[in-house]
Amino acid sequence: xxxxxxxxxxxxxxxxxxxxxxxxxxxxxxxxxxxxxxxxxxxxxxxxxxxxxxxxxxxxxxxxxxxxxxxxxxxxxxxxxxxxxxxxxxxxxxxxxxxxxxxxxxxxxxxxxxxxxxxxxxxxxxxxxxxxxxxxxxxxxxxxxxxxxxxxxxxxxxxxxxxxxxxxxxxxxxxxxxxxxxxxxxxxxxxxxxxxxxxxxxxxxxxxxxxxxxxxxxxxxxxxxxxxxxxxxxxxxxxxxxxxxxxxxxxxxxxxxxxxxxxxxxxxxxxxxxxxxxxxxxxxxxxxxxxxxxxxxxxxxxxxxxxxxxxxxxxxxx
Amino acid sequence: xxxxxxxxxxxxxxxxxxxxxxxxxxxxxxxxxxxxxxxxxxxxxxxxxxxxxxxxxxxxxxxxxxxxxxxxxxxxxxxxxxxxxxxxxxxxxxxxxxxxxxxxxxxxxxxxxxxxxxxxxxxxxxxxxxxxxxxxxxxxxxxxxxxxxxxxxxxxxxxxxxxxxxxxxxxxxxxxxxxxxxxxxxxxxxxxxxxxxxxxxxxxxxxxxxxxxxxxxxxxxxxxxxxxxxxxxxxxxxxxxxxxxxxxxxxxxxxxxxxxxxxxxxxxxxxxxxxxxxxxxxxxxxxxxxxxxxxxxxxxxxxxxxxxxxxxxxxxxxxxxxxxx
Amino acid sequence: xxxxxxxxxxxxxxxxxxxxxxxxxxxxxxxxxxxxxxxxxxxxxxxxxxxxxxxxxxxxxxxxxxxxxxxxxxxxxxxxxxxxxxxxxxxxxxxxxxxxxxxxxxxxxxxxxxxxxxxxxxxxxxxxxxxxxxxxxxxxxxxxxxxxxxxxxxxxxxxxxxxxxxxxxxxxxxxxxxxxxxxxxxxxxxxxxxxxxxxxxxxxxxxxxxxxxxxxxxxxxxxxxxxxxxxxxxxxxxxxxxxxxxxxxxxxxxxxxxxxxxxxxxxxxxxxxxxxxxxxxxxxxxxxxxxxxxxxxxxxxxxxxxxxxxxxxx
Numbered sequence: 001x002x003x004x005x006x007x008x009x010x011x012x013x014x015x016x017x018x019x020x021x022x023x024x025x026x027x028x029x030x031x032x033x034x035x036x037x038x039x040x041x042x043x044x045x046x047x048x049x050x051x052x053x054x055x056x057x058x059x060x061x062x063x064x065x066x067x068x069x070x071x072x073x074x075x076x077x078x079x080x081x082x083x084x085x086x087x088x089x090x091x092x093x094x095x096x097x098x099x100x101x102x103x104x105x106x107x108x109x110x111x112x113x114x115x116x117x118x119x120x121x122x123x124x125x126x127x128x129x130x131x132x133x134x135x136x137x138x139x140x141x142x143x144x145x146x147x148x149x150x151x152x153x154x155x156x157x158x159x160x161x162x163x164x165x166x167x168x169x170x171x172x173x174x175x176x177x178x179x180x181x182x183x184x185x186x187x188x189x190x191x192x193x194x195x196x197x198x199x200x201x202x203x204x205x206x207x208x209x210x211x212x213x214x215x216x217x218x219x220x221x222x223x224x225x226x227x228x229x230x231x232x233x234x235x236x237x238x239x240x241x242x243x244x245x246x247x248x249x250x251x252x253x254x255x256x257x258x259x260x261x262x263x264x265x266x267x268x269x270x271x272x273x274x275x276x277x278x279x280x281x282x283x284x285x286x287x288x289x290x291x292x293x294x295x296x297x298x299x300x301x302x303x304x305x306x307x308x309x310x311x312x313x314x315x316x317x318x
Numbered sequence: 319x320x321x322x323x324x325x326x327x328x329x330x331x332x333x334x335x336x337x338x339x340x341x342x343x344x345x346x347x348x349x350x351x352x353x354x355x356x357x358x359x360x361x362x363x364x365x366x367x368x369x370x371x372x373x374x375x376x377x378x379x380x381x382x383x384x385x386x387x388x389x390x391x392x393x394x395x396x397x398x399x400x401x402x403x404x405x406x407x408x409x410x411x412x413x414x415x416x417x418x419x420x421x422x423x424x425x426x427x428x429x430x431x432x433x434x435x436x437x438x439x440x441x442x443x444x445x446x447x448x449x450x451x452x453x454x455x456x457x458x459x460x461x462x463x464x465x466x467x468x469x470x471x472x473x474x475x476x477x478x479x480x481x482x483x484x485x486x487x488x489x490x491x492x493x494x495x496x497x498x499x500x501x502x503x504x505x506x507x508x509x510x511x512x513x514x515x516x517x518x519x520x521x522x523x524x525x526x527x528x529x530x531x532x533x534x535x536x537x538x539x540x541x542x543x544x545x546x547x548x549x550x551x552x553x554x555x556x557x558x559x560x561x562x563x564x565x566x567x568x569x570x571x572x573x574x575x576x577x578x579x580x581x582x583x584x585x586x587x588x589x590x591x592x593x594x595x596x597x598x599x600x601x602x603x604x605x606x607x608x609x610x611x612x613x614x615x616x617x618x619x620x621x622x623x624x625x626x627x628x629x630x631x632x633x634x635x636x637x638x639x640x641x642x643x
Numbered sequence: 644x645x646x647x648x649x650x651x652x653x654x655x656x657x658x659x660x661x662x663x664x665x666x667x668x669x670x671x672x673x674x675x676x677x678x679x680x681x682x683x684x685x686x687x688x689x690x691x692x693x694x695x696x697x698x699x700x701x702x703x704x705x706x707x708x709x710x711x712x713x714x715x716x717x718x719x720x721x722x723x724x725x726x727x728x729x730x731x732x733x734x735x736x737x738x739x740x741x742x743x744x745x746x747x748x749x750x751x752x753x754x755x756x757x758x759x760x761x762x763x764x765x766x767x768x769x770x771x772x773x774x775x776x777x778x779x780x781x782x783x784x785x786x787x788x789x790x791x792x793x794x795x796x797x798x799x800x801x802x803x804x805x806x807x808x809x810x811x812x813x814x815x816x817x818x819x820x821x822x823x824x825x826x827x828x829x830x831x832x833x834x835x836x837x838x839x840x841x842x843x844x845x846x847x848x849x850x851x852x853x854x855x856x857x858x859x860x861x862x863x864x865x866x867x868x869x870x871x872x873x874x875x876x877x878x879x880x881x882x883x884x885x886x887x888x889x890x891x892x893x894x895x896x897x898x899x900x901x902x903x904x905x906x907x908x909x910x911x912x913x914x915x916x917x918x919x920x921x922x923x924x925x926x927x928x929x930x931x932x933x934x935x936x937x938x939x940x941x942x943x944x945x946x947x948x949x950x951x952x953x954x955x956x957x
Contacts, residue, residue, distance in 0.1 A: 054548055087550030099541040104640055105563045115549045149639040165549075335790050343802075350806040357806075461933040463883065465890045466905055466925030469914055477915050575792075582797040586887055590909075600798060601891055604805040616802040623793055 002029040003172060003205050009066035011048050011057065018277040022048045024229040032172065035199060035206040037216030039252070040226035043273060046209045050175045054093055055083040089119040092166040094176040101162055102150035108161050109146040115168045135164040139194055156187035163194060173205045180215055192218055213252055217241055225249045228274045228284040235310030245312035247289045291316050325632060332624045339620055343613065344388050348381065357609045360401045371399060398610030402603070407614045411596060415618065417487060418595030421511065422584045425518035430573050433526020434566050440527065441534035442557060452527065460524030464583050468517045468590040475513060482513050485592035514591040521583060526569050533565040567638055574630035577623055672945040682941025688934035696752050699745035711746040711899040714738050722917050732919040735911040744923050747901040751882050751931055754816055758881035761820035763827055763874045767866060770831025771858050775839060785832070788825035796822040797887050804893050812895035815888060819881050827873045834866045868946050875939035879932045886928050901928050
């Protein structure tokens with residue numbers, strides 16, 4: 001039985017210019033201990049999915065459709081108090097290192113201990129601090145840095161501290177939103193190893209959100225490609241990576257120059273981002289698609305099952 | 319260790335600024351029209367007394383030597399004799415200083431705390447009625463003319479309703495009566511302090527409230543607030559423990575910046591309420607052409623501003639861990 | 644699967660004929676300003692006060708007894724409450740209070756705007772020079788600014804008046820300007836520092852423009868909106884300082900300002916009996932201050948788009 005099942009999730013934002021459909025009809029499932037990656041360009045809705053799972057959508061956002069079943073309970077139907085209890089204890093989040101995710105006026109150890117104390121009424125501060133110490137050891141930060149303030153930490157250290165904080169309450173699911181963006185490649189590698197490490201050791205499910213498909217490929221079992229709020233391809237990492245079906249996935253993959261292949265023509269595309277306030281009736285990728293047909297512009301594509309573990313939303317791939 | 323270095327560095331800076339002020343004042347004193355001697359030494363004094371004072375102040379010396387005398391006198395506390403009171407200026411201003419400090423520091427602390435507290439609440443209820451009323455109230459109070467507000471306060475609460483004394487700091491009857499205990503005297507001063515304190519408070523808390531409110535609104539958009547929410551913390555905890563300490567920092571800075579303005583306001587308040595402080599002494603001295611007293615009062619007020627600035631800076635450095643000395 | 648595709652750049656942004664950029668910016672600013680309630684109230688109040696100031700010339704022309712300073716009513720020589728003859732009553736020697744109020748509006752605008760203008764002129768120039776020159780000049784100027792900023796302006800003018808005697812209104816204006824410029828200069832300096840690095844300044848340098856030219860032709864137009872914004876705040880402080888000075892008795896005795904009116908009420912002991920005399924000047928000072936403040940806040944919204952009503956984030 002899956003840990004998390006999302007059915008037909010649709011989320012939008014009320015803006016001055018109209019209702020912006022940020023996520024449209026996204027469905028996926030995740031088992032305990034497995035990892036799922038969401039890849040897409042800016043504005044494709046992947047962060048919105050992460051926020052919706054945590055119940056952290058801003059005030060002008062609404063979930064217009066769908067269910068989020070976590071451990072068989074619909075998160076969307078829960079009260080504020082229930083969600084507060086689930087947050088961090090069951091589902092935690094790792095934010096971007098570049099973000100100001102840590103409060104500058106409180107010590108790092110205090111902030112992590114706070115998470116522990118908030119979800120365990122019986123624990124003493126001393127015990128909580130001991131746990132913080134072991135968390136620091138887990139992620140590889142020297143324990144003598146525990147009582148420092150966030151601005152004393154380097155980017156990589158901050159990210160480790162954020163990971164430590166996410167692990168503090170032993171959640172079942174961690175949502176990592178661009179955790180390696182803005183870090184240099186060496187540190188990126190270290191962080192990714194750390195994530196893979198705790199995922200295996202602690203059997204935690206991970207949802208990895210990134211615009212970088214290479215990073216996702218490194219960490220995840222399953223991958224979902226997002227475009228304009230829709231899931232356009234979904235499957236095991238080997239399937240999607242080696243036989244991408246959707247034209248968007250193909251262009252994403254071929255945007256990378258590899259060192260061990262011949263130089264291929266870069267498949268760059270130009271075009272405006274699709275209008276999400278009044279989306280067209282056909283395939284949203286139509287304008288940029290290299291293999292589009294006439295029917296693509298007015299007939300919405302349907303899911304095509306390429307294999308039991310691989311599907312794509314495209315009328316052209318059969 | 320580092321904070322002491324910081325304080326030392328700032329004290330040196332203050333010293334330099336003070337030195338510049340002293341020098342500029344001295345130059346202006348020499349440049350001003352009229353006879354410098356009669357300005358500093360009361361012409362109605364007996365010739366012997368006058369001669370003694372002139373020698374002490376070095377007014378019969380060449381200019382550059384006068385400057386030396388001037389500095390030396392300043393640092394030894396010799397400011398001359400007040401025309402009006404006929405006693406050493408030093409003793410007068412020493413007597414007045416505590417009164418000003420009492421009123422001034424109490425009003426700043428009260429309005430800062432109230433401004434921060436109410437501004438925080440206003441930001442919680444942004445857009446609601448309570449916010450609109452608070453913001454409007456703060457705005458109106460902030461733009462009231464201080465002396466006028468003082469007069470209105472006296473008129474309504476002192477004259478009409480009669481709850482508070484019309485002026486002064488003490489009731490002579492109580493203080494002259496040798497059987498009055500400490501608490502009675504304390505309460506008496508407090509009773510006299512209510513109206514001037516309320517006036518200063520109303521004028522100043524408004525700007526702190528508005529600043530705290532907008533600071534809170536900005537802070538609540540920060541990423542670490544999102545983290546705090548994601549941790550499942552209660553909204554109250556997030557606002558008070560995570561947002562407010564960060565949001566209050568600009569308000570502390572603002573207190574430091576507006577210290578000069580606050581002292582001007584203090585002087586006005588003291589004058590209207592006849593509160594025996596340095597500000598009032600300065601105003602009276604200028605009206606009475608009592609230059610020795612005026613000069614000393616002004617310099618003392620400048621010192622108060624500079625030292626208060628230092629205190630605020632140290633406080634800010636203590637509150638914000640990101641500050642490196 | 645991969646096709647070669649020629650890159651097409653669509654040119655659907657046809658340029659509309661350009662009006663003068665300054666007018667454009669002003670109109671755009673005005674449309675944002677209009678949306679602000681605070682701005683509209685502030686502007687309305689200001690217009691009312693401006694009208695008051697203009698009207699101040701008329702009453703003495705109607706009848707010399709309405710002159711604010713010298714007007715003496717042959718029938719009244721003490722303070723009276725409002726009547727048909729004197730809509731706000733008379734002061735302690737029988738002068739009409741309403742005329743004084745109108746004259747005060749005129750003085751307030753005059754003092755406020757001139758002092759603000761001068762301090763902005765000074766502050767902007769110093770700020771631009773400091774930001775542009777950097778190093779020693781910058782440090783020196785900013786140290787000077789710090790020293791001046793620490794001084795309570797009101798008290799400085801007091802001590803100066805003890806040295807130099809009764810001050811004339813224009814001297815007061817000048818002194819206020821001399822002590823209020825530091826606040827603006829810091830902000831302008833910060834703006835200049837960030838502008839200094841922009842490519843168009845580099846381009847100007849490369850084409851051989853002198854420093855003077857760069858500062859005044861290139862940097863100044865870009866800091867000007869900020870200067871104007873700060874001018875509104877300076878007006879309020881100038882008005883308050885002049886009023887406080889007049890209240891304490893150190894204003895120019897030949898000008899009738901609102902502060903002066905309050906001084907008369909207070910010193911002649913009419914505080915408790917003459918609300919018609921006590922209330923109007925104070926209310927006017929406060930309202931005028933409020934209206935300039937509102938103007939400033941609304942302008943802030945125009946100049947800093949971040950302060951405008953929020954647009955949804957992604």
